[in-house]
Amino acid sequence: MKEKILMILKQNKDEFLSGEKISDEFGVSRSAIWKYMNVLKEEGYEIESIPRKGYRLISSPDILTYEEIEEYLTTGFIGRNIYYFDSISSTNIKAKEIAMENEEGTIIIAEEQTKGKGRLGRNWTSPKGKGIWMSIILKPKVDPIKVAKITLIGAAAVNQGLKDIGINSYIKWPNDIVIDGKKVCGILTEMSCELNMINYCIMGMGINANLNESDFDEELSKKATSLKSITGNNVDRKKLLACILNRFEELYIPFKERGDIAKTIEISRERSILIGKRVRIIRGELERMGTVVDIDEEGQLIVKYDDGRVEEVFSGEVSVRGMEGYI
Amino acid sequence: MKEKILMILKQNKDEFLSGEKISDEFGVSRSAIWKYMNVLKEEGYEIESIPRKGYRLISSPDILTYEEIEEYLTTGFIGRNIYYFDSISSTNIKAKEIAMENEEGTIIIAEEQTKGKGRLGRNWTSPKGKGIWMSIILKPKVDPIKVAKITLIGAAAVNQGLKDIGINSYIKWPNDIVIDGKKVCGILTEMSCELNMINYCIMGMGINANLNESDFDEELSKKATSLKSITGNNVDRKKLLACILNRFEELYIPFKERGDIAKTIEISRERSILIGKRVRIIRGELERMGTVVDIDEEGQLIVKYDDGRVEEVFSGEVSVRGMEGYI
Numbered sequence: 001m002k003e004k005i006l007m008i009l010k011q012n013k014d015e016f017l018s019g020e021k022i023s024d025e026f027g028v029s030r031s032a033i034w035k036y037m038n039v040l041k042e043e044g045y046e047i048e049s050i051p052r053k054g055y056r057l058i059s060s061p062d063i064l065t066y067e068e069i070e071e072y073l074t075t076g077f078i079g080r081n082i083y084y085f086d087s088i089s090s091t092n093i094k095a096k097e098i099a100m101e102n103e104e105g106t107i108i109i110a111e112e113q114t115k116g117k118g119r120l121g122r123n124w125t126s127p128k129g130k131g132i133w134m135s136i137i138l139k140p141k142v143d144p145i146k147v148a149k150i151t152l153i154g155a156a157a158v159n160q161g162l163k164d165i166g167i168n169s170y171i172k173w174p175n176d177i178v179i180d181g182k183k184v185c186g187i188l189t190e191m192s193c194e195l196n197m198i199n200y201c202i203m204g205m206g207i208n209a210n211l212n213e214s215d216f217d218e219e220l221s222k223k224a225t226s227l228k229s230i231t232g233n234n235v236d237r238k239k240l241l242a243c244i245l246n247r248f249e250e251l252y253i254p255f256k257e258r259g260d261i262a263k264t265i266e267i268s269r270e271r272s273i274l275i276g277k278r279v280r281i282i283r284g285e286l287e288r289m290g291t292v293v294d295i296d297e298e299g300q301l302i303v304k305y306d307d308g309r310v311e312e313v314f315s316g317e318v319s320v321r322g323m324e325g326y327i
Numbered sequence: 328m329k330e331k332i333l334m335i336l337k338q339n340k341d342e343f344l345s346g347e348k349i350s351d352e353f354g355v356s357r358s359a360i361w362k363y364m365n366v367l368k369e370e371g372y373e374i375e376s377i378p379r380k381g382y383r384l385i386s387s388p389d390i391l392t393y394e395e396i397e398e399y400l401t402t403g404f405i406g407r408n409i410y411y412f413d414s415i416s417s418t419n420i421k422a423k424e425i426a427m428e429n430e431e432g433t434i435i436i437a438e439e440q441t442k443g444k445g446r447l448g449r450n451w452t453s454p455k456g457k458g459i460w461m462s463i464i465l466k467p468k469v470d471p472i473k474v475a476k477i478t479l480i481g482a483a484a485v486n487q488g489l490k491d492i493g494i495n496s497y498i499k500w501p502n503d504i505v506i507d508g509k510k511v512c513g514i515l516t517e518m519s520c521e522l523n524m525i526n527y528c529i530m531g532m533g534i535n536a537n538l539n540e541s542d543f544d545e546e547l548s549k550k551a552t553s554l555k556s557i558t559g560n561n562v563d564r565k566k567l568l569a570c571i572l573n574r575f576e577e578l579y580i581p582f583k584e585r586g587d588i589a590k591t592i593e594i595s596r597e598r599s600i601l602i603g604k605r606v607r608i609i610r611g612e613l614e615r616m617g618t619v620v621d622i623d624e625e626g627q628l629i630v631k632y633d634d635g636r637v638e639e640v641f642s643g644e645v646s647v648r649g650m651e652g653y654i
Binding site: 147195 | 423471475478501502519520521522642
């Protein structure tokens with residue numbers, strides 16, 4: 001009911017809606033409506049109420065609920081079922097708990113993560129209301145071996161979603177989004193599987209939207225930044241989230257239906273920060289220098305080592321670093 | 328304390344132990360000891376108590392607790408931390424819940440599973456006290472791609488554990504143990520991973536030990552049987568469980584330390600029910616006839632199809648069936 005009242009307020013944003021009209025529309029008492037208005041106000045909705053005229057929505061809070069992003073969403077199934085949390089340990093952890101009982105495309109989103117994690121168990125700074133901290137539940141019927149490709153789809157979707165709101169970014173294969181040489185988004189893909197069958201796959205995304213420089217500690221600020229720091233303005237988190245989900249679905253459907261990641265590879269190449277760069281390829285204890293030549297049709301990185309040998313690098317088996325630091 | 332009292336009773340199986348002596352040994356009151364004895368009796372321990380003589384353990388129940396299998400265990404870490412349940416939905420489900428906080432080698436064992444599962448979500452009949460329904464938590468530092476090999480190690484360990492208690496069996500690559508053409512054990516390996524790192528791997532084993540023919544429905548009894556049906560006697564579940572864990576650790580350590588599965592492959596070949604057999608290889612909708620030629624060093628099945636082509640079959644991507652039915 002609260003969602004319905006919010007919707008009718010949004011549909012009539014410039015006019016007053018009488019309590020009587022709302023009451024007639026939904027068949028609830030006027031005192032019940034008054035209570036729902038108070039709940040909405042507590043959530044941050046600014047609602048003007050004038051006796052005899054009724055209610056008017058003045059502004060909506062900056063929160064990533066389904067009601068707030070719905071107007072920008074064009075997807076069929078990605079992001080159509082949202083679990084929203086004000087604060088949570090980690091959206092990936094929650095996603096794993098509920099993955100089996102929820103359909104593909106369900107997302108978990110939180111304003112704050114208290115135990116956000118990046119790859120290899122590293123911490124991920126996720127302060128309240130400043131980022132987009134979310135996980136998408138996926139259930140592709142493909143061999144577990146192909147799951148690395150989903151990370152590339154995620155990275156391409158974030159890059160394109162950022163472009164949709166006017167921000168240029170680069171992809172650091174396989175799972176980071178980079179602007180001005182610093183990370184603005186990381187992707188952590190996890191999966192649960194049997195030998196030949198994915199039970200589910202969780203794509204966690206952490207997007208540093210409106211964090212301030214002071215949200216990063218000194219060490220982190222060397223290699224991470226936020227969209228706000230770069231553009232000088234707060235970005236519209238709702239619109240950005242929806243754009244990313246829209247782009248993700250666009251790129252994911254061909255993969256899901258016929259293993260096709262051609263469009264993803266095209267974006268991965270075009271927006272690659274690595275191609276043409278000299279890098280260090282780190283595999284366990286071993287570190288080798290080389291130059292990134294290309295990304296192939298399967299999404300593998302093609303590296304020419306300084307000794308002349310060319311190798312296809314499978315996503316995940318190595319870390320790629322710039323000659324000096326992060327990139 | 329209960330465990331300590333049980334241990335001292337077991338160590339003095341043929342004599343009476345006075346309450347005073349136990350009381351001195353552990354520093355608990357004689358009435359507390361009396362209470363512990365009653366708890367043990369409720370668990371099925373037969374304990375004789377005679378005034379002025381004390382307590383004597385007459386027999387232990389047929390349950391798979393750590394106290395009951397410990398005397399047969401020779402392992403360093405496999406099965407040294409046991410979660411024991413009288414009844415549970417599924418040991419694999421429980422294992423997944425507790426895997427992150429528990430060390431490698433931890434096992435979950437239940438007398439009964441109410442929602443036991445085999446591969447691809449199929450049901451697994453797991454009546455109370457009649458089978459060995461367990462899951463082993465593993466955390467090998469290997470590429471997720473290599474996890475198929477762990478299933479082969481599990482199958483080889485069950486085959487060898489059965490041999491240790493005098494039962495001959497065959498391995499139906501990759502995850503079943505077969506006697507007289509029927510399944511007596513199935514293995515379901517699941518894992519949770521990031522791109523290049525296994526978070527944990529769960530090896531579920533269901534061993535049809537002392538089930539009666541009537542425990543299987545008509546459909547199932549065509550392809551499954553129990554050790555009891557085959558040998559005509561109840562098998563010692565405690566000893567069998569410990570033997571399997573012992574053998575598993577023996578075969579797992581070389582894999583864990585240096586990726587070595589040579590011994591496992593040797594057993595897989597020697598005890599294979601498939602090598603030399605004509606089979607149907609089922610891959611999705613596609614079914615092809617061929618003859619199994621060998622199992623290679625990597626644990627792949629080598630199949631020669633009727634059209635003359637030879638192919639390596641990767642564990643998990645196909646189902647292998649006999650010409651008529653299960654095998």
